[in-house]
Amino acid sequence: MTTTTPTRRPRPAWLLLVPALALLAGVLLVPLFQSFVRSITTPTWTLEHYARLFTDGVTLTVLGRTATTALLVTLIAFLLGYPYAYFMTRVSDRTRAVLLVVVLIPFWTSVMARNFAWLTILQRGGPVHTFLTWIGLGDIQLVGSQIGVTIAMSQVLLPFMVLPLFSALSGIDRKLLLAARGLGSSPLVAFWKIYWPLSRGGVVAGLILVFTLSLGFYVTPALLGSPQQSLIAQLLAQRTTQLLDFAGAGALGMLVLVVTLVLVAWANRVGGTISAIGVVATSGSKGR
Amino acid sequence: MTTTTAADAPATATRQGTQIRLEHVTKDYGLATPAVDDISLTIEPGEFMTLLGPSGSGKTTTLNLIAGFESLSAGTIALNGADVGKLPPHKRDLGMLFQNYALFPHMTVAQNVAYPLRERRMPKDVIRAKVQAVLELVQLTGRDDNYPTQLSGGQQQRVALARAIVFDPKALLLDEPLGALDRNLRGALQAEIRRIHREVGSTFVFVTHDQEEAMNLSDRIALFNTGRIEQVGSPEELYRAPETLFTARFLGDSNVFELGTGVTGSSAGWQGATWAVDPGTVSTHPGVLTNAAIVVRPEDLGITTTAAKAPAGSNTVTAVVTDVEYMGSYRTAMLALGPSGVTGRARLDAFDSTLSIGDEVVAHWRPERQRIVAA
Amino acid sequence: MSTDTALEPGTETAYVTAGRKGRRRRDRSVDPIPWWQWVVGIAVAIYFILPTLFVIPMSFGGNGSFQFPPKEFSLDLYVNFFSNPKWIGSLGNSLVVAVLASLLATVVGTAAALGLHQLTGRLSQFLRTILMVSMVTPAIVVAVAVYVSFLQWHLVGSIGGYVLAHAAIGVPFVLVSVTSALGGFDAKLLRASASLGATPWRTFLRVTLPLISRGVLTGAVFAFVTSLDEVVIALFLRSPFFQTLPVQMYTAVTVEVDPTIAAASSLVVVTVTLLLLIPLLVRRPKRR
Numbered sequence: 001m002t003t004t005t006p007t008r009r010p011r012p013a014w015l016l017l018v019p020a021l022a023l024l025a026g027v028l029l030v031p032l033f034q035s036f037v038r039s040i041t042t043p044t045w046t047l048e049h050y051a052r053l054f055t056d057g058v059t060l061t062v063l064g065r066t067a068t069t070a071l072l073v074t075l076i077a078f079l080l081g082y083p084y085a086y087f088m089t090r091v092s093d094r095t096r097a098v099l100l101v102v103v104l105i106p107f108w109t110s111v112m113a114r115n116f117a118w119l120t121i122l123q124r125g126g127p128v129h130t131f132l133t134w135i136g137l138g139d140i141q142l143v144g145s146q147i148g149v150t151i152a153m154s155q156v157l158l159p160f161m162v163l164p165l166f167s168a169l170s171g172i173d174r175k176l177l178l179a180a181r182g183l184g185s186s187p188l189v190a191f192w193k194i195y196w197p198l199s200r201g202g203v204v205a206g207l208i209l210v211f212t213l214s215l216g217f218y219v220t221p222a223l224l225g226s227p228q229q230s231l232i233a234q235l236l237a238q239r240t241t242q243l244l245d246f247a248g249a250g251a252l253g254m255l256v257l258v259v260t261l262v263l264v265a266w267a268n269r270v271g272g273t274i275s276a277i278g279v280v281a282t283s284g285s286k287g288r
Numbered sequence: 289m290t291t292t293t294a295a296d297a298p299a300t301a302t303r304q305g306t307q308i309r310l311e312h313v314t315k316d317y318g319l320a321t322p323a324v325d326d327i328s329l330t331i332e333p334g335e336f337m338t339l340l341g342p343s344g345s346g347k348t349t350t351l352n353l354i355a356g357f358e359s360l361s362a363g364t365i366a367l368n369g370a371d372v373g374k375l376p377p378h379k380r381d382l383g384m385l386f387q388n389y390a391l392f393p394h395m396t397v398a399q400n401v402a403y404p405l406r407e408r409r410m411p412k413d414v415i416r417a418k419v420q421a422v423l424e425l426v427q428l429t430g431r432d433d434n435y436p437t438q439l440s441g442g443q444q445q446r447v448a449l450a451r452a453i454v455f456d457p458k459a460l461l462l463d464e465p466l467g468a469l470d471r472n473l474r475g476a477l478q479a480e481i482r483r484i485h486r487e488v489g490s491t492f493v494f495v496t497h498d499q500e501e502a503m504n505l506s507d508r509i510a511l512f513n514t515g516r517i518e519q520v521g522s523p524e525e526l527y528r529a530p531e532t533l534f535t536a537r538f539l540g541d542s543n544v545f546e547l548g549t550g551v552t553g554s555s556a557g558w559q560g561a562t563w564a565v566d567p568g569t570v571s572t573h574p575g576v577l578t579n580a581a582i583v584v585r586p587e588d589l590g591i592t593t594t595a596a597k598a599p600a601g602s603n604t605v606t607a608v609v610t611d612v613e614y615m616g617s618y619r620t621a622m623l624a625l626g627p628s629g630v631t632g633r634a635r636l637d638a639f640d641s642t643l644s645i646g647d648e649v650v651a652h653w654r655p656e657r658q659r660i661v662a663a
Numbered sequence: 664m665s666t667d668t669a670l671e672p673g674t675e676t677a678y679v680t681a682g683r684k685g686r687r688r689r690d691r692s693v694d695p696i697p698w699w700q701w702v703v704g705i706a707v708a709i710y711f712i713l714p715t716l717f718v719i720p721m722s723f724g725g726n727g728s729f730q731f732p733p734k735e736f737s738l739d740l741y742v743n744f745f746s747n748p749k750w751i752g753s754l755g756n757s758l759v760v761a762v763l764a765s766l767l768a769t770v771v772g773t774a775a776a777l778g779l780h781q782l783t784g785r786l787s788q789f790l791r792t793i794l795m796v797s798m799v800t801p802a803i804v805v806a807v808a809v810y811v812s813f814l815q816w817h818l819v820g821s822i823g824g825y826v827l828a829h830a831a832i833g834v835p836f837v838l839v840s841v842t843s844a845l846g847g848f849d850a851k852l853l854r855a856s857a858s859l860g861a862t863p864w865r866t867f868l869r870v871t872l873p874l875i876s877r878g879v880l881t882g883a884v885f886a887f888v889t890s891l892d893e894v895v896i897a898l899f900l901r902s903p904f905f906q907t908l909p910v911q912m913y914t915a916v917t918v919e920v921d922p923t924i925a926a927a928s929s930l931v932v933v934t935v936t937l938l939l940l941i942p943l944l945v946r947r948p949k950r951r
Contacts (some may be wrong), residue, residue, distance in 0.1 A: 017816030020773045020834055027675020027831035028797055028805060030810035035847055038811075040836065080707050087704035090696045103709045106715045109935045110892050112912040113928035117714030120721055120925075155710060190667070199782040218895050220813045223916060240807045241899070250811075253804040357854055377857040378866075390855035393872045403869075404859035455860065 039250035050253035059235070059252070066231040069150055069221075070214035074161075076154040077210045080176035081161030082203070088162075089169045107159045114225045118152040120142060120223070120247070147232075148224040156220065157213055163204040168202020212260050232256055290597075305334030305491045306368050306458040308354060313363035315349050322361070323349045325515035331459075331493060333368075336485050338494040338502040340538070341512030347495045350512070351461050354493065356380050367458055383452030385465040389444045397423075397447050398432035404455040422454040425484060442473045459491035466501065478504055499539045503527065511535055527585075531573040533663045538585040543584045543625065543632035543651075545605075550577040551660050559583065559626050563603035566655040568599040575662025588657035589634035591621060591649050598652035607632065609647040623651060640641065689827055715932055721925040740926035750923060753911035755889055760907060761823060764829035765887035771830065772837025772886070773879055773945075777871070779838075780845045791838075798835045803897040810899035820902025828896050833886030838887065844878025878943070 039049050053059050088099050106114065122128050122142035129142055142148040172195060180190035218233035225231070230238070232252065239249035308331040315324040324346040326408040331337045339347035352358040354365055355375035364371050372380055391400050400418055423429050426446040436444055445465055452460055462481075466474045482505055485492050494655045496502055502509050503523035511518040511526060511534075519526060519535045533544065545558045554565050563582070563647070570576060590598070591607075598604050608629070611622035619636040621643055634651060643649070723736050744750045779791050781900070797805065809828055810819065818824030856866040872879070894909040901910050908927065915921040 008806060013781040014780040016774040017790060020775035020838075021790065023767070023771055023827070024794060024797065024831055024834065027809065027827050028800070029793075031808040032800075034812050035808040048901055066765075080710065083700070083703045085912070087696075087700050087707075090700065091704075099704070099708060102711050105936055105939065106712050107713055108888060108892075110909065110912075110928060110931040111894050112909045112916075112924070113718050114714050116912065116916060116924050117717040117721075119718055121714060132848070152714075155714065157709075158711065169697055213801075216803050217804075219802045219913070223913075233801070236803050236807050237899075240810060245736055246811050253807050256801055257804050260801055260804075278897040287696050332751050355854075355858060357857075377854070378860050380858075381860065382858060382859035384855065386851050386855060388849070388851060390849065390851040392852060392855075392870055403861075405854075407860045407865060461858075527787065 011228045019214045035246075035250040036254055039247050039254060042247035050248050050255075052248065053251055053255060062230055062232055062235045064230065065146070066215060069146060069153070070211050071212045072150050073153045073157060074207055074211045076150070077158050077161040078203070078207060080154070081158055081165055081206065082199075084158075085162045085165035085169050085202075088166050089172075089174075102164055103159045105269060107156075110154075113218055114156060115152060115220055118148070118155070119223060120221075122148045122151065143224055144226045146229055148227065149221050152224050153214060153217055157210045160209045160213060164205040164209060165199070165202045168205070169199055206266050208263050212263045212267075215260065216256060294336040305332075305489060307331065307333045308459060308491060308493065309364075309366045309369075310350070310354070310479075311364050311366075313350070313353060314361045315346075315353060315358060316361040317415055322515055324353065326363070327515075327517045329510055329517060329520065331491055334489050334491055334509045336482075336492045336494065336505060338496060338506040338509045340496060340499060340502040340509050341518075342497055342538075345516070347497075347510075347512045348463060351463055351493060351495050355384055355461055375515070381455075381458045383455070383457035383460045385445070385448050385452050385460070385462040387464045387467045387470075388579055389436070389441075389448045389465075391444055391448055391451075393436055396433050396435055397439070398429070400436070400447055401451045401454055403451060408455060412584075414415035418454055419450075422450040424489065425453075426450045426480065441469050442477060445469070445477060445478070449481070453484070453488060453490075457490070459493060460488075460493065462494045464496050466496075478610060481505060490548060490569060503539065509539060528659070529571070530583065530661050531571040532575070533581050533583070533661050536581075536659065536661050541586050541633055543630075543634075545582040545584075545591060545626075545630065546663055547580050547582065549579065551580040552577065556580070556660070557581065558605075559628060561603075561605055561626070563658075564601070564655040565660060566658075569656060569658055570660040571662060573662040576660055579663045580660050581663040583661055584653050584657065586620065586633045586635040588653045589632070590652050590654060591634055591636070591643065591650060593647075595650045595652075598650055599654070602651050602652040603658065604652045607649050607651045608650060609643050609645055611645060612636075612643055623649075625651060628655065651659045717742060718925055718928040718932060721922075722929040724922065724925065731810070740923050741930075742922045744926040744930070750908075750911060750927065752813065753906045753908045754927075756822075759827060760763055760825045761887050761890040763822070763826045763889040764833055765883050767826060767830035768833030768886040769837050769879060769883040772834040772882060773875075775834070776838050776841035776845060777867075780842065780848075794838055795835045797832050806896040806899045809896060813900060820905050824900050825897070825905075825907065828900065829890035829893055830886075832893065832896070833889050836885040836889060837879070837882030840857050840882030841875055841878045844875040845913040848874060884938055884941055888938055892931070892935070 040047065042049070087094050091099065120126055125145065144149070176194050177190050180194050181187060185193070216233055217231065218237065221231040222234055227234070236249050236252055236256075239245045239252065257263070310327060310329045311328050313324055314322055316322040327350065330420065339350055341347045349358060353360060356372070356375060362375050364373055367380070392403065394405070401419045401422060402415050407419060420429070423432070426449050427449065428443060428446045431439065431443070436447065439447065448465070466477055469477060478501060494505060506523055508520060508522050509526055510520045513534050519531050521529070526535055527539050530539070536542045537544070547556055547558055551565060551570060553565065556563050556565050592598050595604050605626050607623040607625045609621055610624050613620040613622065616638070618638050619640065621634045621636055623632045623634060624630070625632040632651070722740050723738065724740070775794060779787055813819045813824050818827070852870055853866055856870045857863070861869065892909060894913060897907045897910045900915060901907070908931070912924045912927055915924040
């Protein structure tokens with residue numbers, strides 16, 4: 001109701017914000033802004049860099065591949081994450097704590113360590129590859145292909161699906177399901193008609209979050225993919241450091257940024273993702 | 289006076305107290321009406337002054353203005369003549385008690401109480417002595433190393449009290465400190481606060497909405513009504529001689545006869561009856577001349593079966609008994625007074641069981657015991 | 664209550680948003696958990712921690728290639744890690760950067776959290792979102808923009824550049840953590856402290872800070888781990904003279920084919936896990 005204001009001083013609260021804002025402005029906002037300006041003023045005022053995004057064959061292919069991979073990753077994350085999150089709501093407190101730790105700790109440990117691990121697991125001659133050959137699927141190349149990238153990315157991004165989902169699913173009263181069963185529905189129907197609609201908010205939030213994060217992935221595709229099958233992130237890196245096409249890279253970067261922000265804002269609206277982001281934030285968004 | 293073994297008793301009996309003077313104090317939040325509207329009040333040194341009123345009446349805001357947690361929109365606040373309007377709270381040297389105690393949860397009882405002394409850079413041994421002395425004063429010794437959460441509500445409030453007076457503040461401000469306690473505890477702590485006020489001798493400014501508490505504790509009461517002070521006076525003055533209907537109703541129970549017009553002269557009429565008015569019982573509030581009401585306290589109302597049996601010179605009114613409540617040490621007869629059946633009550637002897645519901649009686653009272661107030 | 668047992672600080676948010684309903688007592692005989700849910704749950708759990716567990720055996724594999732299962736058992740990789748100036752040097756760099764960045768992020772982020780806590784209204788909400796923005800922007804986009812701008816400002820390859828960039832990324836974690844700690848903070852304590860004669864600074868030092876210390880510490884740890892582990896921006900900001908550990912690990916995989924990365928990975932995994940247990944353990948004794 002009434003705020004406590006010091007009797008005569010100007011509000012010091014604003015002053016407390018200055019260092020943080022200065023840091024973020026200097027390190028993030030200014031470079032991003034400069035990048036944006038560069039993308040529309042090189043060599044003079046122009047939109048050609050943006051136009052080229054949609055006309056250049058390479059860019060389009062990469063965009064398409066990235067989107068496809070992201071969709072695939074999102075799908076896998078969903079198929080694995082939903083049952084896991086659901087499982088987490090059912091078990092005892094102790095087991096749930098363990099399950100949560102299982103989600104969070106690898107999530108926080110080194111990106112490089114995890115990608116390297118996947119490299120060894122999926123490499124030619126490694127356990128998975130050997131297993132697949134053994135069951136007769138032939139000599140599938142996992143490392144250096146989108147398959148490996150997809151598998152690794154799914155694992156890294158899985159927590160981003162599980163956490164918002166768990167948050168949403170925890171709020172669903174199981175008694176509703178029991179009531180439905182008591183009224184004569186089979187378990188499957190009860191799930192479909194009652195549980196699923198109630199979980200939709202969390203599902204959407206998780207889906208959007210995972211998809212958005214997949215778009216910007218760099219390390220995993222760089223290590224586990226091949227240069228011939230780059231994703232957007234690799235293209236951005238290449239354009240910047242090798243081709244020195246700062247303007248073009250800037251345009252591409254802006255595109256990714258805008259798409260990301262729009263999607264996150266939408267996820268916010270639909271699934272109440274602020275809380276999910278908060279969960280994620282304190283748990284760490286470490287998949288990059 | 290209490291003597292303590294330590295060299296420094298918390299400057300108790302010798303303290304004279306601070307005068308707090310508010311002049312034309314206003315606090316405006318930009319809403320329709322100001323929270324505090326041009327109030328002036330002088331709190332005498334060593335006085336126990338209660339700011340009483342319903343919620344939203346401005347009493348807490350006034351306390352916060354004195355403490356410095358809110359800034360003045362207009363007016364001045366002076367402590368012993370010195371204007372403190374520009375001083376931040378931590379420089380005003382006023383102790384404060386909060387309803388939720390506001391004890392520092394990460395500090396022990398001793399550390400909590402020592403806090404203001406440490407901020408004043410007192411030497412360690414002095415601090416220790418003062419802390420012990422004040423804990424003795426509030427009768428909470430032996431708990432030095434406990435944390436607030438290990439104490440009961442009553443004990444926590446004593447610690448808060450100790451902390452607020454250990455540094456000999458100019459005055460003590462109490463913001464509904466007993467609101468969170470249950471009835472019995474509240475009574476015990478009220479007695480404590482009164483005792484400590486007597487022993488310490490400084491000015492106490494107490495905020496509450498509980499009129500019984502106010503009357504119990506205070507030297508004087510300032511009654512607040514929508515941002516303004518309705519009346520200031522001792523509990524007895526406010527109870528026996530309210531100036532307005534608001535005051536009469538707020539403190540204690542009343543039988544109210546609204547006249548609809550002013551009272552001049554020595555009689556007043558109400559719904560057909562004519563009653564004598566004793567000039568000494570008429571409020572000096574100017575509103576009395578245009579719209580007045582007659583207030584009679586339940587203990588001044590007597591019941592008889594017929595008008596003839598009423599004592600000579602009384603004002604009377606017919607009434608119907610609607611209920612009789614047994615209160616233990618007395619009974620209350622709930623009445624429907626007069627032709628229109630205005631709700632009223634009379635206080636009866638505990639052992640008088642002659643009245644039953646539905647009886648038609650006559651209520652009577654002496655003109656000296658009624659009060660004419662502005663409605 | 665059992666909410667806090669063995670849970671990471673961040674997950675409290677999940678619990679809070681999920682509500683207490685997540686821990687209803689279940690009548691097992693009425694609503695048991697089917698066996699197949701256990702299977703799925705455990706399978707996904709394995710998928711979560713699988714890669715992380717691989718690196719540890721790998722690290723004892725000796726100087727062969729990236730083979731798994733390793734051919735021999737030796738400590739060569741660890742020896743190499745601690746004796747090779749490339750590896751040890753990059754570890755030192757990472758630690759220095761992480762400490763400084765975490766320090767900066769904590770101070771700046773705590774101040775911002777305190778400031779935002781006192782403010783209400785649209786503007787402060789907006790600013791809070793701005794401060795969290797580095798949470799949702801794709802790392803690659805940020806890295807590219809920062810790289811180009813830092814080139815201009817001569818910050819590439821310098822400790823300062825690294826610290827600034829990592830601090831900017833760490834701030835949101837501190838912000839969320841401290842804000843969460845402030846949530847349970849009784850504002851009247853500040854008034855009490857002022858009435859007792861403490862200046863605002865002393866009040867902060869003696870009242871606010873001790874009571875939010877857990878949140879501050881947690882935020883600091885998260886900021887530290889984030890910096891330690893950060894790959895993408897580090898790759899762009901590196902110079903031949905200054906690299907962080909993740910960068911060295913990256914090079915070990917892509918360019919040098921150096922299996923010491925297995926030792927490095929194991930060490931990082933174990934260290935970070937221990938670090939993350941700090942906030943967990945710090946919480947327990949405070950329960951009164």
